[in-house]
Amino acid sequence: MKKVMKILGLVLGSVVLLLAGFCAYVAAVGVPIYDPPAIPKTTVAVTPSRVVRGEVIAQIQCMSCHTDKDKHLTGKYLAEVPALFGKLYSKNITQDKEKGIGNWTDGELIYFLRTGIRRDGSYAAIMPQYPNMADEDLQSVVAWLRSDRFPVQASKQEPQSSELSFVSKLLTHTLMKPLPYPQSFIPQPDSNDLVALGKYTADAIGDCYSCHSGDLVDQDKVHTTKTKGYYGGGIEMVGEGGQKVITANLTFDEETGIARKYTREQFIRAVKSGVRPDGSILKYPMEPKIVLSDREVGAIYDYLKTVPKIKNDIAKKNAELQLVEK
Ligand code: HEC
Numbered sequence: 001m002k003k004v005m006k007i008l009g010l011v012l013g014s015v016v017l018l019l020a021g022f023c024a025y026v027a028a029v030g031v032p033i034y035d036p037p038a039i040p041k042t043t044v045a046v047t048p049s050r051v052v053r054g055e056v057i058a059q060i061q062c063m064s065c066h067t068d069k070d071k072h073l074t075g076k077y078l079a080e081v082p083a084l085f086g087k088l089y090s091k092n093i094t095q096d097k098e099k100g101i102g103n104w105t106d107g108e109l110i111y112f113l114r115t116g117i118r119r120d121g122s123y124a125a126i127m128p129q130y131p132n133m134a135d136e137d138l139q140s141v142v143a144w145l146r147s148d149r150f151p152v153q154a155s156k157q158e159p160q161s162s163e164l165s166f167v168s169k170l171l172t173h174t175l176m177k178p179l180p181y182p183q184s185f186i187p188q189p190d191s192n193d194l195v196a197l198g199k200y201t202a203d204a205i206g207d208c209y210s211c212h213s214g215d216l217v218d219q220d221k222v223h224t225t226k227t228k229g230y231y232g233g234g235i236e237m238v239g240e241g242g243q244k245v246i247t248a249n250l251t252f253d254e255e256t257g258i259a260r261k262y263t264r265e266q267f268i269r270a271v272k273s274g275v276r277p278d279g280s281i282l283k284y285p286m287e288p289k290i291v292l293s294d295r296e297v298g299a300i301y302d303y304l305k306t307v308p309k310i311k312n313d314i315a316k317k318n319a320e321l322q323l324v325e326k
């Protein structure tokens, strides 16, 4: 018996030592650096129609995180991220060659937006990746970044550096990994198939699932439907003035699903204008998606109808939160 205890003690001791060693390692190296990737050699033609489409995508993605007070994409503090992850800042992605991305090639931008890896192998863990965006749409984003539009014009504003918490660093050694570069062409969805258009708009363009699922980190970004608590909501985010805001359950669950309580028209209005049918305003960080077409947002509604229902009572969680905060 004594012998067994001794062995157990030794095993436990080594596990603790190993864990402590791993934590010290993580604290020391920070975010891991990968091998510099093979960057695709491609040049994106900047056409007027691509710039227009790129701007739509940029308005619901890039601009919400990268636009500073001066309306240029010079980077800003990401206040909605819970403090647990550290103090996070986005970067200057204007056309400035020194402070911005004026020196990046089109291939480097495309590789980065797909995988999260820069040309030197460094990994931007906090920046979302776009593994399922159609090739044409991704090229439109690049065309917009290269265009003469105001927000992307060169600015020398120095971006602030993020201070990642230990938790964030630990996550970049465990759950958060760069994504593989897609091996084949990614087509646009069939625009006659509303459910397919809705899934594409919600998951590949709007990134709705990443806020409206079960966990901010534990997500399957390539096979989005496998994400934990897919569209069941319940993530606690930081809203205006530091108050907690819980993301909505967008499944069509009979009791707790939110989308079910909306007609298709009301859903389109709410998502595009940020106002619920009862007149109440959707709280930050749920931002109105004015630039999406009625057809695209209606298609999201049609798609959400097909998503497996999840019972998750957000109204109850919100009520509990208010009790705690009072
Ligand atoms: C949720 C917020 C968020 C969104 C949305 C977002 N970014 Fe970022 N982006 C960041 C953060 C944060 C960083 C810095 C990441 C790091 O250094 O780890 C970053 C970094 C970058 C970089 C690297 C810049 C450099 O100097 O290293 C590029 C390029 C970039 N973003 C482009 C884009 C484009 C284009 C879009 C829209 C398709 C976009 N981002 C959408 C938050 C965001």
Ligand code: HEC
Pocket: 201, 202, 206, 207, 208, 209, 211, 212, 237, 245, 246, 247, 248, 250, 258, 267, 270, 271, 276, 281, 282, 283, 284, 285, 286, 287, 289, 300
């Ligand atoms: C940055 C995170 C984030 C993203 C991205 C996001 N949402 Fe939200 N959404 C929220 C939060 C937080 C709430 C809750 C707001 C509140 O309580 O007032 C919300 C609420 C909603 C509601 C209202 C539900 C209700 O309570 O009546 C709808 C509808 C909705 N989102 C749809 C969408 C759609 C569609 C997309 C993608 C186009 C999307 N959201 C993207 C965070 C997000």
